[in-house]
Structure formats: C-alpha cells, structure tokens
Amino acid sequence: MxxxxxxxxxxxxxxxxxxxxxxxxxxxxxxxxxxxxxxxxxxxxxxxxxxxxxxxxxxxxxxxxxxxxxxxxxxxxxxxxxxxxxxxxxxxxxxxxxxxxxxxxxxxxxxxxxxxxxxxxxxxxxxxxxxxxxxxxxxxxxxxxxxxxxxxxxxxxxxxxxxxxxxxxxxxxxxxxxxxxxxxxxxxxxxxxxxxxxxxxxxxxxxxxxxxxxxxxxxxxxxxxxxxxxxxxxxxxxxxxxxxxxxxxxxxxxxxxxxxxxxxxxxxxxxxxxxxxxIEAVKKDIQDTLKVGCTGCGYCMPCPKGIDIPAAFRCYNHMYTEKKGAGRHEYLQTVCLQKDFRPVSACVECGKCESHCPQHLAIRQKLKEADGKLLPFYYKIGLKVVKKLGLFW
Known part of the structure; x- marks a missing residue:
C-alpha cells in the first residue's frame, strides 16, 4: 500500500x-x-x-x-x-x-x-x-x-x-x-x-x-x-x-x-x-448515448432566471445513460437543495443561453424536454416538505 x-x-x-x-x-x-x-x-x-x-x-x-x-x-x-x-x-x-x-x-x-x-x-x-x-x-x-x-x-x-x-x-x-x-x-x-x-x-x-x-x-x-x-x-x-x-x-x-x-x-x-x-474515447462513447450534447462548459451561464442549465442537462443525461432514478437523485442532491434553487420550468425562453453556447444547442427546447422528467410530482412534493422543514438551510 x-x-x-x-x-x-x-x-x-x-x-x-x-x-x-x-x-x-x-x-x-x-x-x-x-x-x-x-x-x-x-x-x-x-x-x-x-x-x-x-x-x-x-x-x-x-x-x-x-x-x-x-x-x-x-x-x-x-x-x-x-x-x-x-x-x-x-x-x-x-x-x-x-x-x-x-x-x-x-x-x-x-x-x-x-x-x-x-x-x-x-x-x-x-x-x-x-x-x-x-x-x-x-x-x-x-x-x-x-x-x-x-x-x-x-x-x-x-x-x-x-x-x-x-x-x-x-x-x-x-x-x-x-x-x-x-x-x-x-x-x-x-x-x-x-x-x-x-x-x-x-x-x-x-x-x-x-x-x-x-x-x-x-x-x-x-x-x-x-x-x-x-x-x-x-x-x-x-x-x-x-x-x-x-x-x-x-x-x-x-x-x-x-x-x-x-x-x-x-x-x-x-x-x-x-x-x-x-479515457477520452470512453468518455465519448458514454456521451454518445446522451440526450443533450452539453459539455458542461458553462458559457450559457448565468441564466437571468437563475436556472443551473449545465447541471440540469447533466442530470437529464444521467437519467438515460444510467437510470432515471439516478439522474433525478443527482438533480435533487446537487441542485434542488441549494437555497437559491430555480426549477427548469422558470425558463422564460429569452434565448441568452443559446447565443453563447459553443455547441449551438437548442437549449430552450431541451430544457422543455427536461422539465417534468427531472422533477416528477412526487419529487416536487418531497422537495416542498424538505424546504418547509428547513432541513438544509
């Protein structure tokens, strides 16, 4: 050792x-x-x-x-x-x-x-x-x-x-x-x-x-x-x-x-x-199975409405490269439990993110696809309970 x-x-x-x-x-x-x-x-x-x-x-x-x-x-x-x-x-x-x-x-x-x-x-x-x-x-x-x-x-x-x-x-x-x-x-x-x-x-x-x-x-x-x-x-x-x-x-x-x-x-x-x-080839093999070709570079940030776009896409991808529950858990744990969390549904389609995206992703459309997938109703209920009890803040 x-x-x-x-x-x-x-x-x-x-x-x-x-x-x-x-x-x-x-x-x-x-x-x-x-x-x-x-x-x-x-x-x-x-x-x-x-x-x-x-x-x-x-x-x-x-x-x-x-x-x-x-x-x-x-x-x-x-x-x-x-x-x-x-x-x-x-x-x-x-x-x-x-x-x-x-x-x-x-x-x-x-x-x-x-x-x-x-x-x-x-x-x-x-x-x-x-x-x-x-x-x-x-x-x-x-x-x-x-x-x-x-x-x-x-x-x-x-x-x-x-x-x-x-x-x-x-x-x-x-x-x-x-x-x-x-x-x-x-x-x-x-x-x-x-x-x-x-x-x-x-x-x-x-x-x-x-x-x-x-x-x-x-x-x-x-x-x-x-x-x-x-x-x-x-x-x-x-x-x-x-x-x-x-x-x-x-x-x-x-x-x-x-x-x-x-x-x-x-x-x-x-x-x-x-x-x-x-390693890079293996990563590409994994990424080829992704729902969104987001590299996590962060050029789309900050979102005027406070949405963590790279994190949302990362977790959305995890739902399909791994398991749906794994991606949702990742989103809940790493994004939703922050004090200033803003859900994907807060998007007003201003397009600022797309104008800066090096991958030229249709971010607004992909956020719509992710909305509801990442936070089904029972996750939303659980999140409300956590916030009401003030467990993390």
Missing part, C-alpha cells in the same frame, strides 16, 4: 474503505462478512475508513469490528455530522456523542459536515455556534481533523473552501465528473490551499464498470495493457497528485485484493498519451 499525507503530515492510504455498502442480510449488515473484508483491507494497509451517521447500521458495524479486533489505533476513522438535521447547538453535541457511542471510540480522526451543497448550510451552522464547538472538540482531542463532504457546483465548492480553515474535504470525482460538481478545478483549488482531498464515487457507484456502453467495454477490453474498467478509473484518479485518498465501497475479498494491488503499484505520471486518449 502507498500513502499520501494529510494536512499535518500523517499518512493516509491511497485506497480508503467506504463503509456505506457493506453486504446485508435482509435489513441488517452481515457483520461477519463485513469483518472479514474490513480486516483484510486493514491488514493490507488500508488505514482510512469512511462512514456516516445516516448510513444504516454502518457506524455500529464499524465500531464493533474495530472493538473486536483491537485495532482502533491502527486506522484513521472518518464519519459525518448530519448537518441537515441540526436545529440547535445542543443537537450538534447530541449527534456527535451518539456517534462516539456507536463507533465505540472517544475521538474521531476526520469529522465532516455531511453533504454541504450550499454555503448557506455552513452559515446556518455558524449561527448555531459550530465554530466554537469545533474549536473545543479539537482542543479536547475528540476531533483531530475537520472537513466537509460536498455535492454542488464548482463555484459553490470554492466558496465553502474559503468559508473556514478546513483540514480536508471530500468530493465526488471521476473521469466523467472531471468538469462537473467540484471537478478538476475544485480539486486543484483545494490543493492550492493545502487542503487534502478525499474522493468518493470514483466509479459513480459502479456505473463506470457495470453500465458502460458496450462500445466502451469493448474498447477497454482491447487495450494492450489489459486493465479492467475499474482499474482504469482508479489509475486515472491516482495519476493526479492532488488526490489524497480514493474511497471504494468494497464488498468482496476479491475486490479488496485487486484494489490494494492497484494502489500498491500506481505511480503519478505513469499515464501515457495513449492512456489519456483511451
């Missing part, structure tokens, strides 16, 4: 263990199987474990496995405050203490504000005293590093980066999200500030393996280096020195051994022109 450094020089394994996808028997985690797999990873050098309050059963399972095997000090434990549930300063303390109990520990190595989508969510926490609370917990040694996980656009990510003296952050990043969400720009901006970056969804929940177009699968299979789709995606990430650790939701011993092998062999700068060309 190879390691990169956190902000304070502590080693973090290139490969991290994402503990959201433990195998389940019915509604419960198969604890014995999870223990075998997690301990294989730890013994193979994986030292960064990622869980969260809202991952069903995960914190309890991780805590029990570490307790059984007396290896808490060997690993770096990361979990997340469910900031969207927080209504008071007392609630912050309540959730944190519950997490310590679940995890059978008295400190957290890497504590994240979970799923910040908008700087307004951080401002809400500040009003509730989160900064003083963090300072106290770090002083007590109960939190060693403070960070946030993010779903949103690049501009918002940079605003959040600059809103606090963060020790680390976590973003969704893979070769298909190179220029969406925080993206490569966000990754590099974090690096400029000396903030380590943990990567989630390196395979888009397996979609860059299982749901690749047949043409892309064939292209990868014919590559002389004989890398699997997963290996190609991981190596593309680790090629970038700004990437500190890549999380993988491993749920088989075979998967763990393979990912550990790659993380032990990979070297920054090993990608050749042919490798980058292969």
């Amino acid at each position: 190879q390691y990169r450094k956190d902000r304070y020089g502590e080693p973090i394994s290139l490969l991290g263990y994402g503990c959201m996808r433990f195998t389940k028997n019915g509604n419960s985690i198969d604890l014995d199987k999870a223990e075998r797999e997690l301990m294989l990873a730890i013994k193979s050098g994986v030292n960064y474990l990622d869980t969260a309050y809202i991952y069903p059963g995960s914190e309890v399972a991780v805590g029990e496995i570490l307790h059984r095997n007396h290896c808490r000090e060997e690993i770096r434990l990361a979990t997340k405050l469910p900031q969207y549930y927080i209504k008071s300063g007392a609630a912050i303390e309540k959730y944190f203490n519950e997490q310590l109990t679940r995890l059978q520990t008295d400190y957290i190595d890497y504590y994240l504000m979970h799923m910040l989508t908008d700087v307004a969510a951080w401002e809400k926490l500040k009003k509730l005293g989160i900064e003083a609370w963090i300072t106290q917990k770090k002083k007590e040694g109960k939190i060693r590093n403070i960070g946030f996980s993010f779903h949103g656009n690049t501009e918002m990510f940079i605003q959040i980066l600059d809103a606090y003296d963060w020790d680390f952050c976590q973003i969704q990043y893979n070769y298909m999200d190179e220029h969406t969400q925080a993206g490569r720009t966000g990754l590099q901006e974090a690096a400029k500030r000396g903030i380590p970056v943990i990567i989630m969804e390196p395979l888009r929940g397996g979609k860059l393996v299982d749901l690749l177009p047949e043409k892309a699968k064939k292209r990868i299979a014919e590559d002389p280096k004989k890398r699997t789709p997963a290996e190609l995606a991981f190596r593309w990430l680790w090629e970038q020195p700004e990437v500190t650790c890549v999380l993988s939701g491993m749920n088989s011993e075979e998967m763990i051994r393979e990912n550990v092998r790659i993380a032990s062999e990979v070297q920054t700068g090993e990608f050749t022109e042919e490798d980058f060309s292969l």
